[in-house]
Amino acid sequence: xxxxxxxxxxxxxxxxxxxxxxxxxxxxxxxxxxxxxxxxxxxxxxxxxxxxxxxxxxxxxxxxxxxxxxxxxxxxxxxxxxxxxxxxxxxxxxxxxxxxxxxxxxxxxxxxxxxxxxxxxxxxxxxxxxxxxxxxxxxxxxxxxxxxxxxxxxxxxxxxxxxxxxxxxxxxxxxxxxxxxxxxxxxxxxxxxxxxxxxxxxxxxxxxxxxxxxxxxxxxxxxxxxxxxxxxxxxxxxxxxxxxxxxxxxxxxxxxxxxxxxxxxxxxxxxxxxxxxxxxxxxxxxxxxxxxxxxxxxxxxxxxxxxxxxxxxxxxxxxxxxxxxxxxxxxxxxxxxxxxxxxxxxxxxxxxxxxxxxxxxxxxxxxxxxxxxxxxxxxxxxxxxxxxxxxxxxxxxxxxxxxxxxxxxxxxxxxxxxxxxxxxxxxxxxxxxxxxxxxxxxxxxxxxxxxxxxxxxxxxxxxxxxxxxxxxxxxxxxxxxxxxxxxxxxxxxxxxxxxxxxxxxxxxxxxxxxxxxxxxxxxxxxxxxxxxxxxxxxxxxxxxxxxxxxxxxxxxxxxxxxxxxxxxxxxxxxxxxxxxxxxxxxxxxxxxxxxxxxxxxxxxxxxxxxxxxxxxxxxxxxxxxxxxxxxxxxxxxxxxxxxxxxxxxxxxxxxxxxxxxxxxxxxxxxxxxxxxxxxxxxxxxxxxxxxxxxxxxxxxxxxxxxxxxxxxxxxxxxxxxxxxxxxxxxxxxxxxxxxxxxxxxxxxxxxxxxxxxxxxxxxxxxxxxxxxxxxxxxxxxxxxxxxxxxxxxxxxxxxxxxxxxxxxxxxxxxxxxxxxxxxx
DNA sequence: CAGCCAACTGAACAC
DNA sequence: CAGTTGGCTG
Numbered sequence: 001x002x003x004x005x006x007x008x009x010x011x012x013x014x015x016x017x018x019x020x021x022x023x024x025x026x027x028x029x030x031x032x033x034x035x036x037x038x039x040x041x042x043x044x045x046x047x048x049x050x051x052x053x054x055x056x057x058x059x060x061x062x063x064x065x066x067x068x069x070x071x072x073x074x075x076x077x078x079x080x081x082x083x084x085x086x087x088x089x090x091x092x093x094x095x096x097x098x099x100x101x102x103x104x105x106x107x108x109x110x111x112x113x114x115x116x117x118x119x120x121x122x123x124x125x126x127x128x129x130x131x132x133x134x135x136x137x138x139x140x141x142x143x144x145x146x147x148x149x150x151x152x153x154x155x156x157x158x159x160x161x162x163x164x165x166x167x168x169x170x171x172x173x174x175x176x177x178x179x180x181x182x183x184x185x186x187x188x189x190x191x192x193x194x195x196x197x198x199x200x201x202x203x204x205x206x207x208x209x210x211x212x213x214x215x216x217x218x219x220x221x222x223x224x225x226x227x228x229x230x231x232x233x234x235x236x237x238x239x240x241x242x243x244x245x246x247x248x249x250x251x252x253x254x255x256x257x258x259x260x261x262x263x264x265x266x267x268x269x270x271x272x273x274x275x276x277x278x279x280x281x282x283x284x285x286x287x288x289x290x291x292x293x294x295x296x297x298x299x300x301x302x303x304x305x306x307x308x309x310x311x312x313x314x315x316x317x318x319x320x321x322x323x324x325x326x327x328x329x330x331x332x333x334x335x336x337x338x339x340x341x342x343x344x345x346x347x348x349x350x351x352x353x354x355x356x357x358x359x360x361x362x363x364x365x366x367x368x369x370x371x372x373x374x375x376x377x378x379x380x381x382x383x384x385x386x387x388x389x390x391x392x393x394x395x396x397x398x399x400x401x402x403x404x405x406x407x408x409x410x411x412x413x414x415x416x417x418x419x420x421x422x423x424x425x426x427x428x429x430x431x432x433x434x435x436x437x438x439x440x441x442x443x444x445x446x447x448x449x450x451x452x453x454x455x456x457x458x459x460x461x462x463x464x465x466x467x468x469x470x471x472x473x474x475x476x477x478x479x480x481x482x483x484x485x486x487x488x489x490x491x492x493x494x495x496x497x498x499x500x501x502x503x504x505x506x507x508x509x510x511x512x513x514x515x516x517x518x519x520x521x522x523x524x525x526x527x528x529x530x531x532x533x534x535x536x537x538x539x540x541x542x543x544x545x546x547x548x549x550x551x552x553x554x555x556x557x558x559x560x561x562x563x564x565x566x567x568x569x570x571x572x573x574x575x576x577x578x579x580x581x582x583x584x585x586x587x588x589x590x591x592x593x594x595x596x597x598x599x600x601x602x603x604x605x606x607x608x609x610x611x612x613x614x615x616x617x618x619x620x621x622x623x624x625x626x627x628x629x630x631x632x633x634x635x636x637x638x639x640x641x642x643x644x645x646x647x648x649x650x651x652x653x654x655x656x657x658x659x660x661x662x663x664x665x666x667x668x669x670x671x672x673x674x675x676x677x678x679x680x681x682x683x684x685x686x687x688x689x690x691x692x693x694x695x696x697x698x699x700x701x702x703x704x705x706x707x708x709x710x711x712x713x714x715x716x717x718x719x720x721x722x723x724x725x726x727x728x729x730x731x732x733x734x735x736x737x738x739x740x741x742x743x744x745x746x747x748x749x750x751x752x753x754x755x756x757x758x759x760x761x762x763x764x765x766x767x768x769x770x771x772x773x774x775x776x777x778x779x780x781x782x783x784x785x786x787x788x789x790x791x792x793x794x795x796x797x798x799x800x801x802x803x804x805x806x807x808x809x810x811x812x813x814x815x816x817x818x819x820x821x822x823x824x
Numbered sequence: 825c826a827g828c829c830a831a832c833t834g835a836a837c838a839c
Numbered sequence: 840c841a842g843t844t845g846g847c848t849g
Contacts (some may be wrong), residue, residue: 128839
């Protein structure tokens with residue numbers, strides 16, 4: 001918000017503040033703060049900016065590179081620059097394209113622009129790379145062999161189709177579909193077509209990938225579908241093949257601004273270079289190589305380095321003044337990031353005081369770690385820190401479960417910021433598949449997903465035959481359904497069921513076409529699909545939950561309608577004036593959103609503690625931040641460390657380091673690092689050393705024994721942590737919780753050996769739930785909620801989660817986990 | 825030939 | 840611990 005506004009402090013005051021930081025290794029770079037120019041003082045677009053920011057905002061035509069450190073006010077620079085272009089330079093807002101990486105960032109930018117520019121702000125084209133790609137690709141769909149109702153396949157649809165392509169290409173061997181997907185994605189990120197893959201004669205995997213890639217593309221096209229990579233790649237190809245189309249968009253987007261430029265992959269960069277020809281490139285890119293954390297997605301931070309070469313005459317502006325964090329936090333961040341080789345040297349500075357010391361919380365295991373964090377969060381709240389200003393970060397989503405548990409246990413309000421979890425639920429994906437099928441019946445992947453969901457007696461064999469027929473006749477599965485009678489090997493029953501399914505799809509299509517709103521369409525289609533009916537019939541707790549999710553999904557569609565006043569997106573396309581719009585039905589637009597956005601919970605997120613991965617944290621800021629799991633092989637992730645096979649991957653490790661830098665720089669005032677001595681992750685026990693990143697932070701930045709600190713640390717050998725003392729942390733009377741007296745300094749093998757000695761078999765004390773006798777069929781049992789019932793069968797599951805089917809009088813049968821039952 | 829269960833495998837980050 | 844696969848039964 002307004003935290004980035006520089007204090008109108010006088011030069012003298014600033015000098016004073018600076019002098020107070022001596023001895024902390026500060027580099028005072030504050031040399032050329034301006035003597036105010038009258039324009040800068042009076043112009044509301046410039047007044048809140050420092051000299052470097054102004055320079056970027058006022059930059060005229062031609063390429064501009066802004067190297068913007070964390071918290072240096074880069075979003076402010078971008079929005080003010082857009083406003084400057086519109087208000088001072090008279091550029092029509094729809095001639096400006098601003099690209100971000102996340103939907104969150106795009107939303108925030110739109111909001112800020114509307115605040116700065118009023119209604120004109122809404123006419124600026126602000127979107128993510130992929131969303132912009134989807135819009136343009138739809139407009140030009142016919143040119144690349146798609147219709148404009150093409151569907152966007154997500155990772156799992158993609159995987160399914162790749163499996164298919166592998167089968168058809170006769171590729172089984174021991175190549176995993178996921179490996180192939182990775183290779184195809186990599187290729188697409190580099191704008192390589194199958195024939196561009198350099199494959200040696202002895203590279204059997206490479207050759208297989210090439211064939212599968214080619215066939216996969218044909219399957220996608222036949223299904224009128226694209227994957228995420230295609231949204232950008234197809235556009236690049238289109239622009240290269242149709243210079244007239246490219247020219248049209250070049251004129252449309254006179255000014256292009258790119259946020260998080262360090263995260264662009266080669267295709268994205270290619271796209272930018274196409275849209276902004278050197279001769280008249282009004283391209284402004286803003287980035288920070290230290291915050292490049294999407295290497296695995298093909299991002300190439302060296303794009304930053306190539307920019308000045310690719311766009312000769314580019315002006316470069318560096319923003320190093322940080323408006324967010326206390327000095328101690330910046331020191332820690334610098335200590336971590338400066339260990340990376342090959343980075344553009346820059347160091348954030350602030351005139352804020354050093355602030356609170358950093359803290360380390362050390363716990364015996366991950367549950368205790370979570371409880372420590374929760375206890376500390378509650379303490380903060382009692383000191384008046386709003387929940388919404390507290391964030392808990394972790395490296396992998398799998399860590400969130402324990403933290404959530406602890407939060408619930410402590411009664412703290414929280415929200416989990418998670419990309420697309422909601423849309424990854426099976427029932428939601430089923431519903432979405434029905435919707436997409438209604439819009440685009442050619443989508444084989446969607447059809448296959450739902451043809452027997454809910455069960456319609458159409459099994460694998462029937463589908464296989466149908467597919468064989470479709471393939472030989474070059475039809476989509478949907479088209480093949482119309483000829484069920486001609487499919488060899490199908491008996492009358494199967495034919496009847498297939499026809500019935502085709503009738504269903506047709507009925508859904510008419511619903512889709514008839515409905516004026518997304519909400520009604522989704523409601524009708526989900527209703528007609530039979531998904532809800534099947535779940536209701538199941539009468540189990542899980543099924544009830546799923547039904548609930550489907551209702552929420554329908555609710556989300558109605559909410560979508562509410563936010564996008566009906567008709568707004570329909571019609572009005574093609575004009576070269578005004579914002580770029582797409583003729584789509586509300587249902588289509590809603591589908592687009594769920595493919596590209598994914599986050600359904602519009603729940604009010606104020607007043608809650610935020611839980612998220614470090615990746616999701618980029619671009620955000622909080623008063624208090626907890627970085628959890630500060631252990632080797634958790635963070636840095638084991639993948640960067642190589643594990644058993646091979647050693648450390650320096651590139652990966654550098655990226656982990658940047659991720660750590662991103663996490664640290666999210667904090668304004670308070671920062672905790674937390675770690676556990678032993679951790680159960682993915683079901684097995686790990687004894688990890690403290691993260692090497694902890695050892696990189698100078699010890700004098702840490703607390704030396706404040707009451708709230710559990711431990712305090714001293715630097716030792718890299719990766720080791722020596723704990724001198726700790727004070728008690730009040731965790732309430734939770735049973736079984738112990739704060740360790742001392743951190744065990746012995747090397748891991750020694751600790752492990754002792755554990756093994758003690759436990760005679762290797763340490764697996766985690767997850768040791770009590771074994772529960774599974775009630776036998778016929779037994780009478782009591783359930784706390786449902787009352788007395790009769791066990792009528794086993795319902796699967798093993799060990800502590802074994803469940804049985806129980807018939808309760810008046811309630812019907814329910815699936816119950818056995819340990820919740822008392823024998824009568 | 826559909827549906828169920830047991831066993832196996834493999835497991836970041838997310839548009 | 841999930842999602843997928845293979846074998847068995849009705």
